[in-house]
Amino acid sequence: MRRLVVIGLLLCLFVGAAGAADQTIPAGYTLPAGVTIPTTTSGVVQSATQTQDLSASAAPTSATGQLQVTGIKLDPEVLMYGDTGTLTVDVVNTATHSISVQRGTVTGNGAITVNDKTYTAVGDIGPGAKMSFTFTIKAGAPDGIYYPEFSLQYPEGTSLRYPVPVKVDSTGLVLSVQSQPDAYNAGQKDPITVSVGNPRQNGVSGVVLSAAGPSITMSPATSFIGTLGSNSASTATLNITPVAPSNLTLQVQFTNGLNRHTQTLVVPVDFSESKTRADMVLSNIVIKQTNSTVDLTGDITNAGLTPAKAVVVTPGKNVTGIDPYQQYVVGSLQPDDFSSFELTFNAAGATSIPVIITYLDADGNQFSKTVSVTLAGTADTSSAPDNSFPVLWVGLLLLAVLVVGFVIYRSWKRG
Structure with missing residues (x-):
């Protein structure tokens, strides 16, 4: 009997040890912090602390390449x-x-x-x-x-x-004069066309062209261009009226992002005679003079390269105009065009008279030209009454009397 009890106790101890060795954790079960479980690795018992869900892996946190x-x-x-x-x-x-x-x-x-x-x-x-x-x-x-x-x-x-x-890239905008008059004159309004180019690799905005100069009046003084793209250009026309020779300063302002920049170009304004404006020429002058009254007729031609507006021909100083042609209004003359005119005036004691020609260009600028016409030796008096006996006729009559007298004398002598 005692042997059977000992055998039973040994069997119980063996079963308990086997159960402890086969202990597992159910899926989804989380161990409380600090709880340890015995494990065996190569026959050695180890202790591990588990604070995570053993059924799921933690998400990666590395940012490399992501x-x-x-x-x-x-x-x-x-x-x-x-x-x-x-x-x-x-x-x-x-x-x-x-x-x-x-x-x-x-x-x-x-x-x-x-x-x-x-x-x-x-x-x-x-x-x-x-x-x-x-x-x-x-x-x-x-x-x-x-x-x-x-x-x-x-x-x-x-x-x-x-x-x-x-x-x-510090390249700025480029200013260039595209067209301007071949000559400037005091008080004459002329247009000047300016080209604004953008050679930059990016567009600019807020482009404004302005001009100024001493003794120069501008109309308008500024021109707004606005946005100017890369490798593009725009033109603007300004009217300038110089009073004296001067320098015209053209200025363009623009914005690159939020940065304001300015470029300038100086253009000299010198006075000289224009090679293209209208040029009035008088020809075929005919003068008929009765005592001190002169009737002058002729042709006026525009020998220039631009039209002449409101052409008027008048006698000059120290000459008094007489109706019906105290002055003669020709009107407009295109280049190479001509018109006839007639003037009547009193030129007592004058050997020459000034004939004044005035005209306007397309912008309303007035021009004047004076031509001197000689009266001495050119007067035509055939229409004037003359009570004197012509000398030629007197000579012819005397010659005839002599011839007749000679003929009568010869006939008497023969008889």
């Missing part, structure tokens, strides 16, 4: 020396989980300086989300391409680094 720069925008696209611009960098999370970012910065390289703005607490960027980072930069170097570095720092110490190309 945040990507998808867009860069610089306003203006190309900076001029000293310009301030706005740089925007777009970043997209291509992962399926959120990525934490500590800070975002742009580091200048001396040529490009950056404002103090730094994203010091960016936070999480969700899966598929886009985040934009904006910085203010300034060009402080000669023309060229520079590469300030954009970077994002992650909590684990790694970072995303991306060089951003920034162009600096």
